[in-house]
Amino acid sequence: MNVELLQDLARHQAWADEQHWTVLRGNPAAxxxxxxxxxxxxxxxxQETLTALVRGETPGAxxxxxxxxxEQLEVAMAEASDGLAAALGSAELDKMIKLPRGPxxxxxxxxxxxxxxx
Numbered sequence: 611m612n613v614e615l616l617q618d619l620a621r622h623q624a625w626a627d628e629q630h631w632t633v634l635r636g637n638p639a640a641x642x643x644x645x646x647x648x649x650x651x652x653x654x655x656x657q658e659t660l661t662a663l664v665r666g667e668t669p670g671a672x673x674x675x676x677x678x679x680x681e682q683l684e685v686a687m688a689e690a691s692d693g694l695a696a697a698l699g700s701a702e703l704d705k706m707i708k709l710p711r712g713p714x715x716x717x718x719x720x721x722x723x724x725x726x727x728x
Contacts, residue, residue, distance in 0.1 A: 613699065627653075647676070647683065651676040657690035657691065657693075661697050664694065664700075664701050
């Protein structure tokens with residue numbers, strides 16, 4: 611695992627996100643679905659958390675107030691993707707990080723493993 615591969619994966623994720631937005635824009639009724647908005651909010655929050663971890667910061671608690679408008683969500687997701695791609699340039703792949711949550715609660719993983727398992 612190297613930084614270039616992780617940055618490439620982040621760019622691919624941004625492309626995939628844009629594909630989702632293209633479909634969503636073509637189906638305005640989807641914007642009214644609270645479950646879709648909930649999952650989009652989760653995706654943004656997860657990417658913001660990962661970006662904070664890459665930067666060596668302690669991620670804050672996920673926002674209790676979710677972004678309501680689809681426009682806010684789209685902008686936030688694009689900003690989160692850009693932030694992650696930029697932060698990966700200085701990632702220390704051998705450094706251990708504490709994940710705030712995981713399948714079995716709190717855990718510690720190497721940066722590279724964390725990114726692979728995303």
